[in-house]
Amino acid sequence: xxxxxxxxxxxxxxxxxxxxxxxxxxxxxxxxxxxxxxxxxxxxxxxxxxxxxxxxxxxxxxxxxxxxxxxxxxxxxxxxxxxxxxxxxxxxxxxxxxxxxxxxxxxxxxxxxxxxxxxxxxxxxxxxxxxxxxxxxxxxxxxxxxxxxxxxxxxxxxxxxxxxxxxxxxxxxxxxxxxxxxxxxxxxxxxxxxxxxxxxxxxxxxxxxxxxxxxxxxxxxxxxxxxxxxxxxxxxxxxxxxxxxxxxxxxxxxxxxxxxxxxxxxxxxxxxxxxxxxxxxxxxxxxxxxxxx
Amino acid sequence: xxxxxxxxxxxxxxxxxxxxxxxxxxxxxxxxxxxxxxxxxxxxxxxxxxxxxxxxxxxxxxxxxxxxxxxxxxxxxxxxxxxxxxxxxxxxxxxxxxxxxxxxxxxxxxxxxxxxxxxxxxxxxxxxxxxxxxxxxxxxxxxxxxxxxxxxxxxxxxxxxxxxxxxxxxxxxxxxxxxxxxxxxxxxxxxxxxxxxxxxxxxxxxxxxxxxxxxxxxxxxxxxxxxxxxxxxxxxxxxxxxxxxxxxxxxxxxxxxxxxxxxxxxxxxxxxxxxxxxxxxxxxxxxxxxxxxxxxxxxxxxxxxxxxxxxxxxxxxxxxxxxxxxxxxxxxxxxxxxxxxxxxxxxxxxxxxxxxxxxxxxxxxxxxxxxxxxxxxxxxxxxxxxxxxxxxx
Numbered sequence: 001x002x003x004x005x006x007x008x009x010x011x012x013x014x015x016x017x018x019x020x021x022x023x024x025x026x027x028x029x030x031x032x033x034x035x036x037x038x039x040x041x042x043x044x045x046x047x048x049x050x051x052x053x054x055x056x057x058x059x060x061x062x063x064x065x066x067x068x069x070x071x072x073x074x075x076x077x078x079x080x081x082x083x084x085x086x087x088x089x090x091x092x093x094x095x096x097x098x099x100x101x102x103x104x105x106x107x108x109x110x111x112x113x114x115x116x117x118x119x120x121x122x123x124x125x126x127x128x129x130x131x132x133x134x135x136x137x138x139x140x141x142x143x144x145x146x147x148x149x150x151x152x153x154x155x156x157x158x159x160x161x162x163x164x165x166x167x168x169x170x171x172x173x174x175x176x177x178x179x180x181x182x183x184x185x186x187x188x189x190x191x192x193x194x195x196x197x198x199x200x201x202x203x204x205x206x207x208x209x210x211x212x213x214x215x216x217x218x219x220x221x222x223x224x225x226x227x228x229x230x231x232x233x234x235x236x237x238x239x240x241x242x243x244x245x246x247x248x249x250x251x252x253x254x255x256x257x258x259x260x261x262x263x264x265x266x267x268x269x270x271x272x273x274x275x276x277x278x279x280x281x282x283x284x285x286x287x288x289x290x291x292x293x
Numbered sequence: 294x295x296x297x298x299x300x301x302x303x304x305x306x307x308x309x310x311x312x313x314x315x316x317x318x319x320x321x322x323x324x325x326x327x328x329x330x331x332x333x334x335x336x337x338x339x340x341x342x343x344x345x346x347x348x349x350x351x352x353x354x355x356x357x358x359x360x361x362x363x364x365x366x367x368x369x370x371x372x373x374x375x376x377x378x379x380x381x382x383x384x385x386x387x388x389x390x391x392x393x394x395x396x397x398x399x400x401x402x403x404x405x406x407x408x409x410x411x412x413x414x415x416x417x418x419x420x421x422x423x424x425x426x427x428x429x430x431x432x433x434x435x436x437x438x439x440x441x442x443x444x445x446x447x448x449x450x451x452x453x454x455x456x457x458x459x460x461x462x463x464x465x466x467x468x469x470x471x472x473x474x475x476x477x478x479x480x481x482x483x484x485x486x487x488x489x490x491x492x493x494x495x496x497x498x499x500x501x502x503x504x505x506x507x508x509x510x511x512x513x514x515x516x517x518x519x520x521x522x523x524x525x526x527x528x529x530x531x532x533x534x535x536x537x538x539x540x541x542x543x544x545x546x547x548x549x550x551x552x553x554x555x556x557x558x559x560x561x562x563x564x565x566x567x568x569x570x571x572x573x574x575x576x577x578x579x580x581x582x583x584x585x586x587x588x589x590x591x592x593x594x595x596x597x598x599x600x601x602x603x604x605x606x607x608x609x610x611x612x613x614x615x616x617x618x619x620x621x622x623x624x625x626x627x628x629x630x631x632x633x634x635x636x637x638x639x640x641x642x643x644x645x646x647x648x649x650x651x652x653x654x655x656x657x658x659x660x661x662x663x664x665x666x667x668x669x670x671x672x673x674x675x676x677x678x679x680x681x682x683x684x685x686x
Contacts, residue, residue, distance in 0.1 A: 064335060068332050247339075
């Protein structure tokens with residue numbers, strides 16, 4: 001989570017807010033250390049290092065996250081696939097000048113995206129083929145935000161905001177009772193907002209094509225990749241989702257990007273509020289609020 | 294563990310092979326309303342502690358009960374007990390609960406002996422008892438401390454216990470560990486002993502597991518070890534061991550049937566007593582919700598025990614050997630017993646409810662399971678009627 005994180009808490013007793021913040025931050029760090037795919041001793045790394053080998057024992061928390069990822073997989077018709085991280089090997093978004101991956105490299109990577117073949121239970125997991133990987137992108141950070149909020153609530157905090165790199169979970173309204181106003185990043189104008197969403201509880205998360213991408217011959221290739229083809233999705237510049245929990249908002253926004261034109265029906269079925277920015281820059285969805293000043 | 298995991302995965306894989314090929318249209322059909330939120334709520338740490346099932350009770354309770362008990366043997370009324378009791382639970386804060394009970398029993402008549410030779414042994418007594426329990430909830434666990442005192446004319450008992458409950462992250466499983474002790478002083482009115490002592494330590498470990506939203510199971514094992522005075526001072530020649538160990542295994546299963554708005558409760562207890570007896574208890578009840586706030590609960594229980602090693606069949610003092618343990622107390626005999634009863638509860642507005650309960654108990658030697666009952670003893674019957682008034686606030 002090498003990104004900007006923010007915790008705002010209100011409590012009549014400063015010491016209590018301090019304790020809550022310390023506990024919440026400790027838990028966010030714990031989850032990052034446990035699931036980061038960059039750290040050599042994380043759960044994710046252990047699972048990936050054993051790909052094609054023996055099953056790796058997992059704890060109840062990891063099993064719960066896998067179970068949730070499995071729901072996302074089913075509900076997205078297989079588009080949300082925690083094994084799709086291997087596609088990053090084929091795509092280099094930093095390369096100058098940009099270049100599309102070779103067809104063979106893309107085909108090789110796509111063959112390793114296969115959550116359906118993963119053997120897992122509440123106690124262990126085994127990635128059946130060498131080279132397969134899982135990661136908790138779209139779930140892990142959002143799960144951490146929700147847990148941080150729960151920890152603060154358990155400390156008696158009734159007004160607060162947890163922001164983990166743009167995935168926001170709020171605990172009740174602001175101290176004066178007004179909702180939090182969350183600015184939605186403009187997908188084409190860095191630093192500007194395209195809309196404001198009012199939030200007195202729950203969470204908002206945004207997934208977009210602007211975080212990592214390159215343009216080639218007038219076409220934008222973003223880092224959100226369809227697991228079937230290995231190719232970047234199109235249709236949306238970004239999708240923001242408001243849901244009671246950040247983990248739901250985060251996974252719904254990612255799934256919406258992946259489902260492209262199928263996103264509307266999916267989001268409606270999940271009964272979330274959402275705001276999508278289409279490729280031509282128009283706003284869609286049921287969460288529109290007047291643009292922030 | 295790995296092979297079990299693979300087996301689970303193998304059964305699940307077929308479904309996935311299909312769904313991985315699915316297109317967005319299928320995704321739409323698969324998307325039950327709000328399914329992801331429901332799935333996310335199963336993640337640990339999503340709900341604040343005060344939304345958990347095991348959060349401290351947030352409602353206070355005051356309960357008044359009155360019990361009327363009679364027992365008899367053929368042709369002879371035995372004992373009568375009239376017993377008012379009071380119970381209260383008070384949530385001091387979101388995480389702290391205090392509860393306590395007081396009971397006063399007044400007993401009259403002859404105690405249920407095979408026969409009664411001491412003129413002073415006819416019971417005309419009262420008992421007062423009270424207990425207090427404080428429970429503090431700490432999110433994933435809770436700690437309780439309790440104390441109990443019971444006093445009769447010839448008997449004083451004091452006890453205390455500490456219990457720890459551990460709640461699983463999903464709140465579907467609770468482990469309970471309890472450690473307690475009791476210290477009793479016996480001063481029989483016939484002065485056969487003075488300030489006789491009896492001390493008991495008790496250990497309990499239990500687990501409650503929700504199997505589904507409509508089923509749960511509870512199982513616990515209790516071991517109690519005591520030493521001191523166990524004789525019945527009012528029964529001549531009664532001589533029992535000065536130590537006693539009891540191990541019991543209790544399991545309960547509850548199943549809710551939505552179609553009937555009713556719950557079936559089943560229970561079984563197996564108990565080993567170092568006095569030599571083994572008992573089995575089977576019970577079943579059906580909690581039926583009815584219109585207008587009524588609940589009716591018929592219940593049936595069967596109990597069977599083998600005799601204690603030192604229980605001697607009548608006639609009196611046959612088998613008595615000086616210096617060896619001996620008892621003619623028919624409660625230590627081999628017998629079986631049935632209890633049938635029903636409870637009717639009516640709930641009113643503003644947290645009031647009224648309860649009536651009736652139970653009939655009958656024990657006979659020939660109702661024993663797995664062996665013949667002790668010969669030469671009469672059947673024994675009892676009934677108890679109970680009325681209660683409850684207010685929650």
